[in-house]
Amino acid sequence: MKIKVTASQFRSIKGDSEANIKKALDLANLAVTENSNIILLQELFQTEYFCSTQNSKFFDYAISFPDNKIFEIFSNFCKTNKIVMPISFFEKNGQTYFNSLVLINSKGEFSEVYRKSHIPDGPGYNEKFYFTPGDTGFKVFETEYGKIGCGICWDQWFPECARAMTLLGADLLLYPTAIGSEPQDPMLNSKTHWQNVMIGHSAANQIPVIASNRIGVEKEGDISLSFYGGSFITDHLGNIIKEMDGETDGIITKEIDLNLTNKYRQSWGNFRDRRPDLYKKICDF
Secondary structure, three states, X not given: OEEEEEEEEOEOOOOOHHHHHHHHHXXXXXXXXXXXXXXXXXXXXXXXXXXXXXXXXXHHHOEOOOOOHHHHHHHHHHHHHOOEEEEEEEEEEOOEEEEEEEEEOOOOOEEEEEEOOOOOOEOOEOHHHHOOOOOOOOOEEEEOOEEEXXXXXXXXXXXXXXXXXXXXXXXXXXXXXXXEOOOOOOXXXXXXXXXXXXXXXXXHHOOOEXXXXXXEEEEEOOEEEEEEOXXXXXOOOOOEEEEOOOOOOEEEEEEXXXXXXHHHHHHHOOOOOOOHHHHHHHHHO
């Protein structure tokens, strides 16, 4: 089966979720004109990246699934255009808050919620103030366009996450992302490091990886983050086959042959030759 996948990126408008949703829909409509089947938006695309500081006012951004209009909007879009879309959102579940994702299939139906497993905590990325570590385990969603594994941002730095989703049968790995400058070290640019980590997941698991990052400079108080953009798509060998720059709102779309990638993975043998009995020691540390 040959499918088309789209990564996207845009500048978020601070405090205006309706404008951000419109931007997301405009890019998704553009992907439809390119006959895309799967469209990936950036992490927490409805808002600015509010985690740069610790401020309780931002808990007002949290929404409950499925009781928010955003889910109806994107469900209708996917159903109308026969598109699959993972939707990243700030989830309120009772008195607990998660960084979450739900996948909408081409019939407008919702998957189970995936909750981000790995929560970062560092200068400019104070996510532990807002989010409880996910309690869902890793998820792979079966769709008309293949089985899709979805991690969220910091998840992408952990090879265990990518391997687990591949073992669960994923044909593609998708990562909505928000990564940019490091306030504690203005000379540090981790864009290449970030991409190389996911290239490694792609090559090690013989699986295409799609990442969508945000762009632009976002300021909150005395903290300023400059997001890298650089959204990209790899093939099953870890080659970046399409990439965006660090400045432009837009999309990239690429065709992927799932039969070809699966046949290659079957022939390579590294899943056959795994030794789980030797890996248990990892859990002792």
